[in-house]
Amino acid sequence: MDYLKTKNKKLFINNFDLKKIVKKYKTPFYIYSADQIKKNIKLVQSSLKKSNPLICYAVKANSNIQVIRELKKNNVGADVVSAGELKLALKAGISPKKIVFSGVGKTEDEIKFAIQKGILSINAESESEILSINKISKKLNKIVKIGIRINPNVKAKTNKKIATGTKVNKFGVSVSDFFQILNSKKNLKNIKIHLLSVHIGSQIKDIGAYKKVLKLISKLLLKLRKTNHEVDYVDLGGGMGIPYYKDDKNFDFKKFGKEVAKFYNKQKIKIIFEIGRFLTGNAGIIISKVIYVKKTREKYFIIIDTGMNDMARSAIYEAFHEILPIEKNSKKFNKKIEFVGPICESSDTFGIYKNYSILKEGDLVCITNCGAYGRTLSSNYNMRPLIEEIIVDKKKLKSVRKRQKIENII
Template sequence: MKIQPHISYQDNTMHVENVSIASIAKDIATPFYCYSYAAIEENYLAYKHAFSQQNTLICYAVKANANQAILTLLANLGAGADVVSEGEIRRALQAGVPANKIVFSGVAKTRDEIAYALDHNILQFNVESEPELQLISELATAKNTIAHISIRVNPNVCANTHEKITTGKSENKFGIPIAKARDVYQYAASLPGVKVQGVDVHIGSQLTELTPFEQAFSKVAAFVTLLRSDGHDISVIDIGGGLGINYSENETPPNKEDYAQLVQALLGHLGCNIIVEPGRSIVGNSGILVSSVVYVKKGEERQFLIIDAGMNDLIRPSMYDAYHQIKPVDITTNETSRYDVVGPVCETGDTFSKNRELPTAKADDLIAILSCGAYGSVMSSTYNTRLNAPEIMVNDSQYAVIKSRPSYEEVIDQDIVPNWL
């Protein structure tokens, strides 16, 4: 029985591809993340196929999951990288992504980060403000080089997603209001060390309908035409990412083919190179967080399923009130109970779900939290001095640890006690 791409029940036991989760848990202590190689590959190739009729570069959004094994997998398939820090540039380069396939986004690029990107001659800076534009010009001129830029315009479009992951409205910190952007382009064209080549837009994350994209891309198309009439040679349109995944069984986000057809219909006549920056929709449903039941606690009004994974491992439910399906690894029982599924962190917010009907569980049972391939491990911490969960990748009938669990000594020894204490 399939529950996610390449994740299924075989003989009543959850498998990632052809590896039993229970067998991994015998060797790797919970909690741990587990990803499907085939699911990541399939999602990337689906984008490549959907956009095959357009001149498109697919730049994976590294922030979604920055594990070097995943980046290497995607680099081997030909992916570029959308990065938001020097660290992500370094990760992408080390994984084999060519510098001419790296796009640098983010609102707070520092002097050192811009210099590093210039030294590696990356494909494009997605500029978010006039002060950033001035700094890029200054540094590029000092290095006697040219920074190829796109300016991120904010189209004031509601993405109909969670308020903390919407980025295209006028009150958001991202980009330059599209009504003001024409003047900024004129200013950019006057600066030394800068070549204006594109327009960038990204309205948010986890979009489950195409209408906000249609509204944003229509505005971008008109804006590109306007910029060209002003004499700007616009050859690139970066449409960002944001395509959602099905966290619940009831969600049906748009497929990649319909998304690509919308892009072609609204932007194809402009003859621009298209940059797409998917993240969540490539890795989100490739991964699960596997945890063990520590206790079943009966409260006065609630029954709690206390597991060994915490909000430090997966912060999305606490931070975004995000819904994740929770499934038992073994499905031999037919009995169900209602639980608040909670973790061990000393915070009331350390809650994965409330009053969720699940198969009746007992201590040491394994459970899986689904759709954790994006914004899971990459956002984790060692809060409460809890060790980061390791990461596993499955490829058919084999698996490998792609990030190990640190020791307590390694975590504690990151702190430095001054000699005057």
């Protein structure tokens, strides 16, 4: 995060001393930097300026309404995967004409709701779903614009749990099935196929994988035109990765933008992107307190008050999130340390470190890069309340989602 800085051995966010913030809010809690979000949006929009796409934020990455509103202020739409996310996007003020509905398992009620709200596109992922949309549209006496998601069978370098673009994944239809569906569309009188969609996964740094997708889509568009099947939009998905380790490289958005511009100049078609992590991932942190320091022969366990229920990425994906002390100590631990949470699971761990600054019980730490798939993956496991969320904008600090009360969970 660009707005997270160390000054005189103390950690600051947007010039707020994090140690002082803890006096006002109970740990653990999330903090999001609105300034970082705005900076990320500006980078994406400037890099893709020549192709002028509609950026639809993947709401599953961060469902805080103030975060969504911040994105909306900057002309960003929404990519949703449930009726709940659709309602959230609308509540945040995003125009229905800037919302696409993705996902493999939309229910009849969700499809009906999306049709009634007049969103830009319902992106179907199977022939069965297309038939269902057509049937519901007929009942509502409407002709509904839909997209069809292609499974490009392109393997990207990423965790297998967040890869979505190969034939073993549940997402989309094959190219051959896509054309079979098009050939039978005369029987689908209440839908209009106006969009071609593709998505290959998440946390991708390899621009080469995207180039393969652009090449495939170019071939499909050429074939479509030859068979008089025109589409208005191409939804190129998202999945651009962010650095989690110190030596990680940034996704080269400017280079990527040049590749998209080449595609756009040849195809002259409206483009949509479903970007989530890249816009908010590095904009969020968790502030946590050390409960106990447990010494063993092998190492020290630093037991913090944040659990895998609060931030599940490490447990689910074995993902690394750098943990920084709020106040550095010049002395170091003489053994390796492991940050762990209070949950009764061995997977409730947040990383092992060597030569780490000495911590004692009651000290504070910051878990970085938690702005995407942090709070949205949270749960009440072990009857733990969902934690508070705070947003900082320049010199303003505001609570935007209160901590749950145990009594309300019960």
